[in-house]
Amino acid sequence: MMKLQSLVLAAATALTMTTAFAVPAGTWSVAAGAHYVDPKSDNGSLANGALDVDVDGDVRPTISGEYFIANNVGVELLAAIPFHHDITLTDTNGNKIDAKTQHLPPTLSVQYHFDYDNMPMNIKPFVGVGVNYTTFFKERIATGSDLKLDDSVGVAGHVGLDIPFVPTEAFRIDARYMDIKTDASLNGIDIGEVDISPWVYGVAFVKQF
Template sequence: MKLQSLVLATAAALTMTTAFAIPAGTWTVAAGAHYVDPKSDNGTLLDGDVSVDVDGDVRPTISGEYFIANNVGIELLAAIPFHHDITFTAPNGNIIEGKTQHLPPTLSLQYHFDGYNMPMNVKPFIGIGVNYTTFFEEKINFPGVELNLDDSVGVAGHIGLDIPFAPTEAFRIDARYMDIKTDASLDGADIGEIDISPWVYGVAFVKTF
């Protein structure tokens, strides 16, 4: 009898989860802002002679997600260009400043824990995907020298929480890890790799269609 009760309770829970899951075919759009926070050690150039520091930046973002199955969605994140100051420090302490802009579109496969009777009906989610970062407008404050940063492709992880405040609207808090490494060159000569690999923290308004 206990086993039968457990089976019936499990079946009921699964039925409830399915009934309240985000159904396949659903679209969501999220508009907000994200802060790109590069890792603290961004590598060294010129065989370790020059250390690199990349600062953070915040910009508006937008993402769209299509649910290919119940609670399972494919999301594309886009943003306006992020701006980063870059500090190059030589062993003698001399500093040369540089800067760049980048666009980091990210495609993720995500699972939403909807229909699990969470407190306040919050809806956690996790995701994993790929990030493509393209750099442009690179500049370095060294007369007659041109800085170039190659585009980057790497894995991206995503975790977040949707807090509903209306049937089709929610407030989102999320964090992403992006594996972003770029080969740097001066006047076409390779000088090493800059490892940005940031955590990206954000908030957004989410609308479901």
């Protein structure tokens, strides 16, 4: 009987500690920082293999808002100012054509924040999954032709760590994978698909309300 009472007491204590460290339902958080979009190394080829595509990376300020629909479960929307990407097209003879684009990648995710009160510095890991919508604009190509990149919709994954300063403020380190593929056209003629699918690395200051 004493062992059973001890187990019940230990379980009750653990639940109390978990609740104390949980992010309660109804909480809002805002994260302001910066992210680096790092496209995958092989971005595909266009015009039936005549042009290899290379898309470079870019870093821009970002902001996200998250609302907790249940304890430790939040819905987050990520936004940013436009990212700028230089694009290099290389033909079969090694000649290069420069192009560029801008894009906005708003991403909506459902996230779970873990309670680990015994973690160093009370670090709180989290994971998320959602959908990314990327819209491209201001496409340009050195030849003066009309380059167009279609909007993209794809899955997105999210992992990160919140390192708290105080109970309602934290420093965040995170990484996202975004499935971004866009159909390209030149002077109205489809020339193939550009596969950007980047990892996105970021840091931010997080405030809960």
